[in-house]
Amino acid sequence: MASIQIEKLEKSYGHVSVLHGVDLDIADGEFIVLVGPSGCGKSTLLRMIAGLEDVSSGEIRIAGNRVNDLHPKDRDIAMVFQSYALYPHMTVAQNMSYSLRLRNIAKDTIGSAVAAAASKLGLDPLLERRPKALSGGQRQRVAMGRAIVRQPKAFLFDEPLSNLDARLREQMRAEIKKMHGDLKATSIYVTHDQIEAMTLADRIVAMHGGVVQQIGSPLELYDRPANLFVAGFIGSPGMNFLAATYAGGSVRLADGTLVALETVPALADGESVTLGIRPEHVVIANDGSGMRAAVELVEPTGFGIILHLSLHGLPFKIFTLDREALNSGKEIGVRFPAQYLHLFGTDEQRIA
Amino acid sequence: MRKPWLKRLAHASEPWLYSAPSLILIIAVMLVPLVVGISYAFRDIQLLNPFSGGFIGIEHFRDLAKDAAFYTALKNTLWWTGASVILQFFFGLFLALLLDKPFWGRGLVQALVFLPWAVPSFLAGLNWAWLFNPVIGPIPHWLFALGLMDQPGNILSDPRHAMWGPIVANVWWGIPFFAITLLAALQAIPRDLYEAASIDGANWFQRFRSITLPFLAPTIAITVLLRTVWISNFADLIVVMTGGGPADRTQIVASYIFTQAFKRLDFGYASAIALVLLVLLLVYSMLIILLRQTLLNKD
Numbered sequence: 001m002a003s004i005q006i007e008k009l010e011k012s013y014g015h016v017s018v019l020h021g022v023d024l025d026i027a028d029g030e031f032i033v034l035v036g037p038s039g040c041g042k043s044t045l046l047r048m049i050a051g052l053e054d055v056s057s058g059e060i061r062i063a064g065n066r067v068n069d070l071h072p073k074d075r076d077i078a079m080v081f082q083s084y085a086l087y088p089h090m091t092v093a094q095n096m097s098y099s100l101r102l103r104n105i106a107k108d109t110i111g112s113a114v115a116a117a118a119s120k121l122g123l124d125p126l127l128e129r130r131p132k133a134l135s136g137g138q139r140q141r142v143a144m145g146r147a148i149v150r151q152p153k154a155f156l157f158d159e160p161l162s163n164l165d166a167r168l169r170e171q172m173r174a175e176i177k178k179m180h181g182d183l184k185a186t187s188i189y190v191t192h193d194q195i196e197a198m199t200l201a202d203r204i205v206a207m208h209g210g211v212v213q214q215i216g217s218p219l220e221l222y223d224r225p226a227n228l229f230v231a232g233f234i235g236s237p238g239m240n241f242l243a244a245t246y247a248g249g250s251v252r253l254a255d256g257t258l259v260a261l262e263t264v265p266a267l268a269d270g271e272s273v274t275l276g277i278r279p280e281h282v283v284i285a286n287d288g289s290g291m292r293a294a295v296e297l298v299e300p301t302g303f304g305i306i307l308h309l310s311l312h313g314l315p316f317k318i319f320t321l322d323r324e325a326l327n328s329g330k331e332i333g334v335r336f337p338a339q340y341l342h343l344f345g346t347d348e349q350r351i352a
Numbered sequence: 353m354r355k356p357w358l359k360r361l362a363h364a365s366e367p368w369l370y371s372a373p374s375l376i377l378i379i380a381v382m383l384v385p386l387v388v389g390i391s392y393a394f395r396d397i398q399l400l401n402p403f404s405g406g407f408i409g410i411e412h413f414r415d416l417a418k419d420a421a422f423y424t425a426l427k428n429t430l431w432w433t434g435a436s437v438i439l440q441f442f443f444g445l446f447l448a449l450l451l452d453k454p455f456w457g458r459g460l461v462q463a464l465v466f467l468p469w470a471v472p473s474f475l476a477g478l479n480w481a482w483l484f485n486p487v488i489g490p491i492p493h494w495l496f497a498l499g500l501m502d503q504p505g506n507i508l509s510d511p512r513h514a515m516w517g518p519i520v521a522n523v524w525w526g527i528p529f530f531a532i533t534l535l536a537a538l539q540a541i542p543r544d545l546y547e548a549a550s551i552d553g554a555n556w557f558q559r560f561r562s563i564t565l566p567f568l569a570p571t572i573a574i575t576v577l578l579r580t581v582w583i584s585n586f587a588d589l590i591v592v593m594t595g596g597g598p599a600d601r602t603q604i605v606a607s608y609i610f611t612q613a614f615k616r617l618d619f620g621y622a623s624a625i626a627l628v629l630l631v632l633l634l635v636y637s638m639l640i641i642l643l644r645q646t647l648l649n650k651d
Binding site (some may be wrong): 050051052071072073075076078079081083085086087088089090098099102111146 | 542545546547548549550551552553554555558562563566567
């Protein structure tokens with residue numbers, strides 16, 4: 001196991017720059033999740049750590065050693081691919097032992113390493129099968145088994161669960177978390193699924209447009225998103241944003257309503273801001289108070305209910321556990337509790 | 353009673369009526385000539401002898417068993433086919449591996465590599481015959497300058513080395529077939545397998561052995577089989593370049609058939625040789641297919 005440092009890492013293909021100076025310090029045994037929409041550079045970053053992409057500038061260090069110019073095979077890392085990338089003409093046991101056989105390790109050592117990994121992942125009855133005779137979940141397990149047999153310095157996961165169905169994804173997510181608890185292995189996990197990011201990570205690295213937007217624990221990103229991108233990306237359904245102007249300790253919405261803030265930010269009166277509030281934090285006011293919003297659509301999810309509203313003509317969402325919301329009429333009143341408000345400036349950065 | 357009977361007939365004949373056009377074509381164009389050709393092997397057919405044409409049983413095959421020129425041709429066929437297929441395959445594989453790597457202008461080079469395949473075989477033969485000719489071609493002079501030849505002579509008239517002339521021409525002409533088919537197979541290999549293997553610690557050769565070769569194996573088996581059958585039947589280059597000479601040193605079975613049929617005009621004997629070649633190639637193909645089946649069943 002090892003720590004990984006990334007300094008001012010940049011990547012460009014010709015004139016197209018896809019990573020703009022990424023800095024990241026990963027502690028030994030930490031589980032880091034890189035999350036962001038497609039094309040944000042998260043997979044490129046992972047592949048650069050693996051050595052599958054050249055570094056344009058900057059530095060990657062694994063266990064203190066600069067690895068920029070090392071071949072993937074010399075970096076002592078393991079990777080789980082989205083497509084699993086199992087060798088189709090080898091059995092499960094051969095797939096898992098391939099890296100050890102390449103290192104000319106004694107046969108009985110290989111045998112016990114494979115047996116240990118197989119029993120950990122429940123692959124014992126499948127060891128003599130070929131990958132094509134396995135289901136998606138079993139293939140995923142073999143890919144993980146191939147990674148853990150040789151106890152590398154770090155595990156890299158490139159969207160490993162996105163080819164599985166929802167139920168299996170949930171199950172494998174828990175298994176990965178459990179495995180990390182057992183092995184305490186430094187792991188870097190790429191995903192676009194924020195539930196995976198929230199549940200697995202010690203720290204999340206939110207990326208957008210080749211730039212790191214925020215690094216922090218899952219709850220930090222949820223409670224105090226650093227900017228509009230992170231605020232909108234983390235959480236489902238996504239955060240509501242309303243254009244507003246600052247007015248002495250409160251913000252004034254487009255229709256003139258004043259919304260009180262918890263703290264007083266350093267802003268001048270009349271400055272334009274963006275007010276954010278998560279759908280699950282909006283309070284429905286049944287007593288006729290609050291802002292009036294037209295109900296456009298009601299989506300029961302079983303666990304809760306998502307109300308699609310139109311507030312001042314803009315789309316607005318509420319998530320509530322209250323079944324009464326199913327019977328809401330054409331219009332409801334909404335209130336914004338001050339402690340749940342997020343305030344962003346014109347530069348899209350967090351103010352309060 | 354009559355209607356159901358007609359209906360039954362119509363139903364029974366329906367599939368035959370649909371397939372009749374292609375069946376008639378196949379029978380007329382392929383089966384009839386084949387049967388006529390096989391029948392020639394058991395008849396005395398010489399174009400220059402108007403009284404020939406009678407049934408003579410296995411007389412031709414008795415002659416063939418004693419025909420020393422036929423055995424020489426059989427040996428030459430093995431030599432010609434083996435050397436051509438092996439060289440074509442290895443150069444083709446090498447070229448395919450090179451073309452699989454991205455580089456500037458790859459599209460153009462891929463198109464150029466296909467070019468020899470587009471040259472008619474007899475033109476290719478003429479070209480190479482001229483290249484080997486010391487009067488107008490450069491190759492003998494190059495070989496002489498390199499010290500590989502005592503004097504800049506014509507390799508095609510040297511009984512010991514004449515076979516190399518057509519083989520070289522055949523290799524040049526046949527590389528594109530292997531290069532293109534193997535390249536297609538190479539490009540079908542998922543890239544992330546190579547990435548996974550390099551992370552697992554495999555070097556270039558280990559990746560080639562444990563990923564590329566297993567993926568190429570079915571293509572290699574089928575292309576080598578096809579090429580072997582084609583090349584052993586392929587007399588164009590030899591007929592154009594050496595005509596089987598000097599002293600039958602480059603005579604293969606296919607060119608021997610050509611010589612018997614169109615130079616001596618003995619169609620009966622030529623058909624008998626052709627029948628033997630057909631049987632040999634069928635046996636070879638069956639063996640390869642059996643081998644392939646056993647290999648596939650092992651999985």
